[in-house]
Every structure is written in structure tokens, then in C-alpha cells.
Amino acid sequence: MLKSKIYKISAALVLIALLTGGIWYRQLTNRHKAIVKSFVFEKLGIVDKGWKVANLSETYKMISPEFYIDGIYKSMEGPKASNYVQLSQDSTVLWLTAFRVKALTAKSLQPVSNDFICHTNIDFNDVKYYSSFHLEKRIGSQYPRLTSLSHGMENFSFPKGYGVPMKGNELLYVTTESLNHNLPDANFWIRHEVDIQYTKAKNIKPLMSRTAFVMLPYDKSNPYKQPTDPGTNQCIPVETKNHSYDDGKDNKLSGHWVIPIGKNTYRSSINQQLQIQDSLRLHAAAIHVHPFATAISLVDKTTDKAIFTSKVKNHIGKTGISSIEPFSSETGVWLYQNHDYEIVLDVNNTTTEQQDMMGSMFLFFYDKELEAILQKN
Structure with a gap:
């Protein structure tokens, strides 16, 4: 009983x-x-959580664990995985030159649509990185993200003769995330293959990364109030926990916001993000936007001219980005401390409902200070 x-x-x-x-x-x-x-899948042994890694000749190749695609996953919603990368076992300086990500079938590892790639972030340990080059004053000055690949820009390389230096035995931290805008009844597994290309070649000029992105103000006391007043340049954030910032004057800003139906243009000052002292020479830019963006520009407000504009080509008949124009220049373009700079993002929401949006640039500038240090060694 x-x-x-x-x-x-x-x-x-x-x-x-x-x-x-x-x-x-x-x-x-x-x-x-x-x-x-x-x-749950990892604990039950349903999915292989390990990464497949191969460090080939000047290409570090890794294949992610399996991602289960079982419905719609918009940006930053899908299954993801992270892995540490060490390019070599010693402190020899290597030069990062290019990055690539592609989607594969889970078992046969055959290429499938890159519509299942949300983004691939490549982060570094800024304390170790800057300390190894005796640049401690840069520690904590920016979020330590080297670059990001994303839907529409799955390949990115620096112009000839330029690269990002790092000591081979230091670590990169790579996170890749899946995406699915168009198949609500999906029921399959995929993987991501991530390639990092590097070289030991001499006479490479060093680049440093600065991240700049659109941040728009929102009403912190009533963030989801609609409609917003167009004259205030305010936005409706997707959420107030992630990608939410303070402007130093107790005003809230969002880097991930909602766009209404139709065409709109968003502007955001990036002077504080650029942190220009005297001048910097821009040589490359990797772009991250969401579907329904049509163009993103880095604009010199002082001269009222665009330094570059990346056109965004969206899919026809379904949601997604076919391509994003990168910016790459061996000659470079000068930016100056006494000029004002902003990002201008054009969007066209062709659906019948609101969509989410981001506008980011990973800007790569010639690093004169670091080159002087490297030449001494």
C-alpha cells in the first residue's frame, strides 16, 4: 500500500x-x-556537440556542431555554437587576411543555401592581444570583436598587402548562428563551415578594427509606444535588454529596432565609436544589416559626402539578402578628428508587417602605431 x-x-x-x-x-x-x-539535444546525445577542425596551409577550417532547424528563426534567434581558435603553437606573428562561412548539410557536408547563416562573430581577447604588442592603453576602449560575417556577406577579405596581425598562439573566439526566414515547416539539421585565412608573409601592413553601428533613441519610460514621432528620430526597440545603450546623459539608445512598412532612412552619429585622434586611413569595411535594408553609407557630414555606400540586394519573392557590397581600398580614404561622421541606413519594408533592423560596420584602418612596433621586433 x-x-x-x-x-x-x-x-x-x-x-x-x-x-x-x-x-x-x-x-x-x-x-x-x-x-x-x-x-537538451547535447545532454541526450542526439547531436554531436564537437567541432571538426583542420588547420590546413594558411587556412584554419572548422565545421560546427549540428543545428536543428525546425521553424522560423529570425536574426539572433537560431541555434548557435562557439569555439576557440588557435592558429599555431608559438608566438610567431601571423596575418589574418580573409574570412568565410557557408552552410552545409549535417551528414554529407554538402553546401546548402546560405539563407541558413545568421552571423559568424570573431572575437579576440583584447587584454592579451594589446598587451602582447605593448598597446595596453587600448584595452577596454572598444568591444573586442574583430569582425562579423552575416547573411548577405558570407565572405570578406582585406585588400592586397593588408591584414590584421596576431601572435599565432593567442586565441580567437568564434560564434556562428543559424537562420531561417522562409521555411515555417522546416525539420532538418545543418552545420556551418567557418574558414579563417592567414599568412606568414612579410611586408604586410597592419589594420585595426573599429566597430560602428546605428543607435537610435527610444522612450525609456514607454519603449514600445507607437507610433513614434518622426521628428525625434526615435525608434521602437526589439527589446530593451540586448543591444541597448546609454548616451551618457541618461538617454536610452537601441541598436536593434523595429521598422514600419515602406521606405525609411535612419541616421546615427558615430564620432564616439570611431575615436579618431588626428586622422585615420580607412582600407576596408565589413557590413551587417538585416533583410529589407537597401543601402548603408558612411557619411562625412562636414563635407556632406559619402565615404562609401554599400548597396544591399534583397531576395525577390522571399525574405533574405542576396548580397552586400563590401568596401575595400588599397589606397585608403582619410577620416579626420575635426570632421563629423554618421551612418545612414536606407530600408524598404516590402512586407505587410513590422520587421527588425540593425546597421553595423566593421571598419579597418591602417595602424601606424602598431607597424612601428612590429618593425622594431
Whole structure:
């Protein structure tokens, strides 16, 4: 009799736990549901959580764990995985020259549509990186993201003769995330292959990365109030936890916001993000935008001219980006401390509902100070 009661109580507790867990899971956002599913799949051994790595001749190649695509995953919602990268076992200076990501079938590793690539972030340890080159004053000056590949710009390389130097035994931290805008009934597995190209060649000129992105103000007391006043340049943030910033005057800014139906243009000053002292020479830019962006420009407000404009080609008949124009120049373009700079983003939401948007640039400038240090060694 006692055992019977124990079994009944245990069964009831299990049922309550399952119901509670089910209710909790249903209330999660798409992004957090993907995190939970990935965790459960790993613990149950359903998915191989290991990375396949090969350090070939001047190309570090790695294939991600399997990602389960089971519905719509918009930007920053899909399953993802992270891995540390070490290009060599010693402190020889290597030069990063190009990056690539592509989507593969999970088992046969055959290429599939890059529509299943959200972004691939490549971060570095700024404390170790700058300390190794005796540039400690740069530590903490910017978020330590070297660059990012994303939907529409899955390949990016520096102009000939330029690269980002790093000591081979230091670590990069790579995170790649999946995407699915168009297949609500999806039920399959994919992987991402990430390539980092590097060289030991001499006479390479060093580049440093600066990240600049659109940040728009929102009403912190009522962030989701609609409609916004067009004259205030305010936005409606997608959420207030991630990609939310303070302008130093207790005003809130969002780098991930909602765009209404139709055409719109967004502007954002980036002087503080550029941190120009005297002048900098720009040689390359990798771009990150979301579907329905049509162009993004780096504009010199002082001269009222665009330094460059990257046109964005969207898919026809479905959601997604076919291509984003990169900026690359061996000659370079000068930017000056006494000029004002902004990012201008043009969008055209051709759907019947609101969409989410971001506008970011990973800008690469010639690093005169670092070249002088490298020449001494």
C-alpha cells in the first residue's frame, strides 16, 4: 500500500513538472527556445556537440556542431555554437587576411543555401592581444570583436598587402548562428563551415578594427509606444535588454529596432565609436544589416559626402539578402578628428508587417602605431 502511494505521488510530481516545464517553455522567446533545445539535444546525445577542425596551409577550417532547424528563426534567434581558435603553437606573428562561412548539410557536408547563416562573430581577447604588442592603453576602449560575417556577406577579405596581425598562439573566439526566414515547416539539421585565412608573409601592413553601428533613441519610460514621432528620430526597440545603450546623459539608445512598412532612412552619429585622434586611413569595411535594408553609407557630414555606400540586394519573392557590397581600398580614404561622421541606413519594408533592423560596420584602418612596433621586433 505504501509503495502504491509513493508511485502515485511520484507520477503526480512528474506530471506537474512536465506541465510546469511545458508552460515555461511556451512562454520563452524563439531565441531562448533554441538554447533550451540545443542543451537538451547535447545532454541526450542526439547531436554531436564537437567541432571538426583542420588547420590546413594558411587556412584554419572548422565545421560546427549540428543545428536543428525546425521553424522560423529570425536574426539572433537560431541555434548557435562557439569555439576557440588557435592558429599555431608559438608566438610567431601571423596575418589574418580573409574570412568565410557557408552552410552545409549535417551528414554529407554538402553546401546548402546560405539563407541558413545568421552571423559568424570573431572575437579576440583584447587584454592579451594589446598587451602582447605593448598597446595596453587600448584595452577596454572598444568591444573586442574583430569582425562579423552575416547573411548577405558570407565572405570578406582585406585588400592586397593588408591584414590584421596576431601572435599565432593567442586565441580567437568564434560564434556562428543559424537562420531561417522562409521555411515555417522546416525539420532538418545543418552545420556551418567557418574558414579563417592567414599568412606568414612579410611586408604586410597592419589594420585595426573599429566597430560602428546605428543607435537610435527610444522612450525609456514607454519603449514600445507607437507610433513614434518622426521628428525625434526615435525608434521602437526589439527589446530593451540586448543591444541597448546609454548616451551618457541618461538617454536610452537601441541598436536593434523595429521598422514600419515602406521606405525609411535612419541616421546615427558615430564620432564616439570611431575615436579618431588626428586622422585615420580607412582600407576596408565589413557590413551587417538585416533583410529589407537597401543601402548603408558612411557619411562625412562636414563635407556632406559619402565615404562609401554599400548597396544591399534583397531576395525577390522571399525574405533574405542576396548580397552586400563590401568596401575595400588599397589606397585608403582619410577620416579626420575635426570632421563629423554618421551612418545612414536606407530600408524598404516590402512586407505587410513590422520587421527588425540593425546597421553595423566593421571598419579597418591602417595602424601606424602598431607597424612601428612590429618593425622594431
